[in-house]
Amino acid sequence: MDRVYNFSAGPAQLPLSVLEKAQKEFLSFEQSGMSVMELSHRSKLFETILEQTEQLLREVMEIPDNYKVLFVQGGASLQFSMVPLNLLVKGGHAYYVHTGSWSKKALNEAKKVGKTQVLASSEDQDFTYIPTIDVSILDENTKYVHITTNNTIEGTKFTDIPNTGEVPLVADMSSNILSEQIDVSKFGIIYAGAQKNLGIAGLTIVIIREDLIGHAPSDLPTMLNYSTYANNRSLYNTPPTFAIYMTKLVLEWLKEQGGVKQIEQQNREKASLLYNYIDESHMFFSKVKREDRSLMNIPFLTKSDELNEIFIKEAANVGLVTLKGHRSVGGMRASLYNAMPIEGVKALVQFMQEFENKNG
Numbered sequence: 001m002d003r004v005y006n007f008s009a010g011p012a013q014l015p016l017s018v019l020e021k022a023q024k025e026f027l028s029f030e031q032s033g034m035s036v037m038e039l040s041h042r043s044k045l046f047e048t049i050l051e052q053t054e055q056l057l058r059e060v061m062e063i064p065d066n067y068k069v070l071f072v073q074g075g076a077s078l079q080f081s082m083v084p085l086n087l088l089v090k091g092g093h094a095y096y097v098h099t100g101s102w103s104k105k106a107l108n109e110a111k112k113v114g115k116t117q118v119l120a121s122s123e124d125q126d127f128t129y130i131p132t133i134d135v136s137i138l139d140e141n142t143k144y145v146h147i148t149t150n151n152t153i154e155g156t157k158f159t160d161i162p163n164t165g166e167v168p169l170v171a172d173m174s175s176n177i178l179s180e181q182i183d184v185s186k187f188g189i190i191y192a193g194a195q196k197n198l199g200i201a202g203l204t205i206v207i208i209r210e211d212l213i214g215h216a217p218s219d220l221p222t223m224l225n226y227s228t229y230a231n232n233r234s235l236y237n238t239p240p241t242f243a244i245y246m247t248k249l250v251l252e253w254l255k256e257q258g259g260v261k262q263i264e265q266q267n268r269e270k271a272s273l274l275y276n277y278i279d280e281s282h283m284f285f286s287k288v289k290r291e292d293r294s295l296m297n298i299p300f301l302t303k304s305d306e307l308n309e310i311f312i313k314e315a316a317n318v319g320l321v322t323l324k325g326h327r328s329v330g331g332m333r334a335s336l337y338n339a340m341p342i343e344g345v346k347a348l349v350q351f352m353q354e355f356e357n358k359n360g
């Protein structure tokens with residue numbers, strides 16, 4: 001069976017060697033005679049998987065000791081609610097930077113919980129840039145500032161992380177966690193669904209500074225309270241065991257690649273290949289402001305919807321799949337997560353060149 005280059009925004013392509021390792025261990029994990037899926041979450045074998053996954057993440061992201069790593073379900077979308085439910089308490093307010101569809105959803109959930117304001121927005125230009133942020137308006141009642149570090153649908157990313165001083169900065173990093181080096185200590189909370197750069201759907205990683213845990217009202221349902229996860233090493237109830245195991249394999253693979261520093265270099269190289277071609281092409285173009293371009297999700301289009309459609313169809317015929325842009329943006333989108341090899345990007349660029357020569 002031939003594998004394709006899958007440019008999906010998520011769930012996304014995984015490294016082949018990770019899938020092969022999972023396949024090899026599928027029926028019997030470490031001579032247990034059981035699949036990881038059949039292991040008790042209280043077993044020594046699974047506890048080791050959980051500990052190793054956390055250790056690996058701490059190592060590759062250089063997470064400081066005063067941060068907890070939580071393994072949660074419900075996707076990044078549940079974090080849109082959990083963040084305000086745990087932090088937006090006692091008459092405070094929260095500021096949201098509005099940079100696209102996902103920040104809108106985050107903001108809408110927070111509105112249900114407490115007082116929110118938009119700190120900056122790029123809606124005036126269809127979210128094709130990252131707005132400047134004025135931190136001088138933050139005050140002592142600001143419970144947090146929320147940003148989306150990479151805008152999966154619109155194809156922008158924060159290059160400079162805003163300095164919010166004493167106010168905790170909360171980041172939805174679902175689509176660019178582990179893609180480039182970041183300084184975790186700049187953030188109060190980082191959260192990310194695993195199905196883009198960390199593994200498979202079903203697991204959400206929350207990295208939270210310890211002093212932000214324990215402020216939730218006592219009537220908050222147990223499973224929505226960060227304390228529940230922090231106090232029980234994410235084993236209060238059954239965690240998504242297989243998804244955690246897959247993340248462990250992805251992190252081991254990442255380490256073998258040389259860690260985040262090395263991956264970042266590869267990601268820059270991959271993204272430049274595609275952006276350079278788009279910039280010189282007479283057929284394909286990008287609407288995103290140059291300085292704010294994402295390394296992970298690259299939307300592009302031609303001037304005609306019909307041509308876009310033909311492109312997507314013909315690309316799929318040669319094994320370059322899931323290139324359709326999000327319905328809110330149209331055109332095409334190539335997601336170049338860590339697991340996308342440079343060969344996949346080269347194949348895409350070559351196909352684009354051939355397509356342009358034929359139809360231009």
Ligand SMILES: *Cc1c(COP(=O)(O)O)cnc(C)c1O
Pocket residue numbers: 010074075076077078102148150151152172173174175193194
């Ligand atoms: C994919 C994505 C989400 C949604 O994640 P779920 O795990 O499906 O809830 C949220 N934010 C960003 C930035 C994303 O890319």
